[in-house]
Amino acid sequence: MTRPGGRSARVRDAVHDAVVELLAAGEIDAAIPKIAERAGVNPTSVYRRWGSRDHLLLDAAVTRLRATSPIPDTGSLRGDLSGWAEGVERSMRDRHGQILLRALVATLRPDEKPLEYLQARGEDLQEVLDKAAARGEAVPTVDEVLDFVLAPLYLRVLFRRPIEPGTGEKLVERLLTALPAGPAPSAA
Amino acid sequence: MTRPGGRSARVRDAVHDAVVELLAAGEIDAAIPKIAERAGVNPTSVYRRWGSRDHLLLDAAVTRLRATSPIPDTGSLRGDLSGWAEGVERSMRDRHGQILLRALVATLRPDEKPLEYLQARGEDLQEVLDKAAARGEAVPTVDEVLDFVLAPLYLRVLFRRPIEPGTGEKLVERLLTALPAGPAPSAA
Numbered sequence: 561m562t563r564p565g566g567r568s569a570r571v572r573d574a575v576h577d578a579v580v581e582l583l584a585a586g587e588i589d590a591a592i593p594k595i596a597e598r599a600g601v602n603p604t605s606v607y608r609r610w611g612s613r614d615h616l617l618l619d620a621a622v623t624r625l626r627a628t629s630p631i632p633d634t635g636s637l638r639g640d641l642s643g644w645a646e647g648v649e650r651s652m653r654d655r656h657g658q659i660l661l662r663a664l665v666a667t668l669r670p671d672e673k674p675l676e677y678l679q680a681r682g683e684d685l686q687e688v689l690d691k692a693a694a695r696g697e698a699v700p701t702v703d704e705v706l707d708f709v710l711a712p713l714y715l716r717v718l719f720r721r722p723i724e725p726g727t728g729e730k731l732v733e734r735l736l737t738a739l740p741a742g743p744a745p746s747a748a
Numbered sequence: 749m750t751r752p753g754g755r756s757a758r759v760r761d762a763v764h765d766a767v768v769e770l771l772a773a774g775e776i777d778a779a780i781p782k783i784a785e786r787a788g789v790n791p792t793s794v795y796r797r798w799g800s801r802d803h804l805l806l807d808a809a810v811t812r813l814r815a816t817s818p819i820p821d822t823g824s825l826r827g828d829l830s831g832w833a834e835g836v837e838r839s840m841r842d843r844h845g846q847i848l849l850r851a852l853v854a855t856l857r858p859d860e861k862p863l864e865y866l867q868a869r870g871e872d873l874q875e876v877l878d879k880a881a882a883r884g885e886a887v888p889t890v891d892e893v894l895d896f897v898l899a900p901l902y903l904r905v906l907f908r909r910p911i912e913p914g915t916g917e918k919l920v921e922r923l924l925t926a927l928p929a930g931p932a933p934s935a936a
Contacts, residue, residue, distance in 0.1 A: 707903075711895075711902070715895075734926065
């Protein structure tokens with residue numbers, strides 16, 4: 561764990577910034593020495609901390625994409641999911657967000673170890689769903705949230721289709737409308 | 749247009765095969781001379797026909813992915829969409845299909861001209877929806893089909909989540925259940 565204001569956190573932020581800036585400048589193949597130079601840190605620290613360029617890219621993309629769409633605690637499932645979906649939509653309408661999603665997907669080779677990114681987001685979402693179920697609300701499964709809300713937004717970016725404002729909220733409405741009344745079986 | 753058995757079509761098939769084989773062998777950066785050599789054709793013909801490696805990759809991915817999931821004409825919207833979704837699911841459970849989808853996404857840079865791949869699939873789907881509407885069936889929009897069915901399948905592959913057998917059919921059911929009774933406004 562790193563303290564928010566600690567040196568370790570500052571290095572991480574600087575290196576993540578450098579990754580995003582280089583990707584945004586079209587330097588999608590920038591290697592660790594170039595990234596370290598831009599971040600003003602020693603390449604050795606970068607190798608020691610992240611091991612490889614792919615791990616660094618993955619960490620930068622996952623950290624930044626999660627940070628742009630935190631899940632609020634509004635007291636209702638509709639409010640929580642809408643707040644989160646608006647954040648995802650906003651980051652997917654933003655050029656940096658699009659670049660990070662592309663970098664994330666490009667870095668994931670098939671046949672590699674399972675990905676922790678969606679798992680981490682899945683755990684955030686599960687917590688929200690559990691709270692809603694405890695309040696007696698009907699809740700979807702995490703997979704349903706990913707299918708109904710995240711997949712359509714991500715696919716629009718990956719295939720360069722425009723994202724109309726309000727898409728995130730519309731997708732959440734669609735998900736909630738599809739729910740059977742009362743708590744879902746998975747919440748029983 | 750090329751005749752199915754013509755020389756032009758044979759060259760195209762051989763070059764597409766070479767692309768798929770090289771990608772499957774992990775040679776994701778193979779350049780045109782290497783692809784041409786494997787296909788047994790002259791590099792000059794490849795440059796003349798496709799112009800660049802990116803265009804070739806895109807053409808190979810789009811052609812092969814469309815070919816693996818044709819839309820059948822079963823006389824009902826449920827049958828047509830289920831048949832198509834099963835084909836998409838099958839190709840997304842197949843290693844070559846996964847590799848082609850990744851190649852397709854990786855080849856699409858942001859800020860480039862709009863993509864014709866989803867447009868071509870969208871036109872195929874629109875035809876099916878128009879036929880169903882003419883029969884008096886309630887129909888979704890093409891965007892709804894992409895959101896409900898294609899996006900969840902593609903996202904599973906891109907994020908390396910497993911695709912359970914029957915997922916395609918389940919997604920089509922979900923789409924049809926979400927439809928209001930009677931023809932959708934877009935079919936009016």
